[in-house]
Amino acid sequence: MAASPVGPEIERLIAALSRLPGLGPRSARRAALALIKKKESLLLPLAEAARQAAEAARICSECGNIDSRDPCSICADPSRDASTIVVVEDVGDLWALERAAATKARYHVLGGVLAPLDGIGPEELNIAGLIARAAAPEVCEVILAVNATVEGQTTAHYLTDELASSGVKVTRLAHGVPVGGELDYLDEGTLAAAMRQRTAF
Template structure:
């Protein structure tokens, strides 16, 4: 079947369709919206993408994305250096920062252990974490990893690697979400909520 648009537009659609959550149809709609509003959306987006490609880098300390190294969080003297929160990817860091509930520092692993995907310990930034946790200023490492099989496998591996670092290793509480109805929750969430119960 012949392409409905020129090669430049088809390339744009193909690239957009590689983004998470965008399939070919959504990518076509997004491309059309951008092209219809070229001056208001397409040109500023292209400029922002070019600027990000030029300036954004990975923080050599924690693995976050920023325009400077070390990143703004690692360089912030108001952050508690005694606490390191370990996340799978930068998206987890951004989610915790949105909540504004954590004032320590972060460590981005860069993925999870996964036998199916062929991702072993050498693919993650665990060695760097162990080195950071061995610093006398660090008291606690919080594992904020997904409640999935790969997430829990990774959490156990990281905890084992930190066993001799002289720090407390904790993980996020799991259970009933705020506003959650018991009859809508899965068995695993309910079981975890019962195990993590606390005084009322």
């Protein structure tokens, strides 16, 4: 086995980067090289930002969002619609909806989806917290914004059953043709869902 061309400190940086989603060993090496080449403008500010984020990051005790405060900025915002809770699988989904400015509702992060084969049951997810929040008198609707995967839909059905006794309206995101999408490029499942969920024009 050939000796490493770099020292152990740089190897640790590459190894840490390679654990990030979407970065394999080769991409991590390229990223590490780019950071080191621009040490003053990239690497040092990144290291300081990472240190500060590690110290400040908190998981919101109400919704499960990640912020530098608890409750998070969204839960603490009095202008948010307290009558609606949008349920998402992960914090990344919450952030995506916020970037799109899709809603002014409050959120609830499950922390994953039901996947019995992987040992993920209701106890491993933040479902009990959702049931408790949905029972609040001001809550009228729960929107299930889970992914259109088998696990996501299984989770949605489970949550619908669990919320049935709360009296809240349970809805889910529409599935189908994306804005700007061309039918010829869509998969059969998306087309079938779009046809089933067609609306009046």
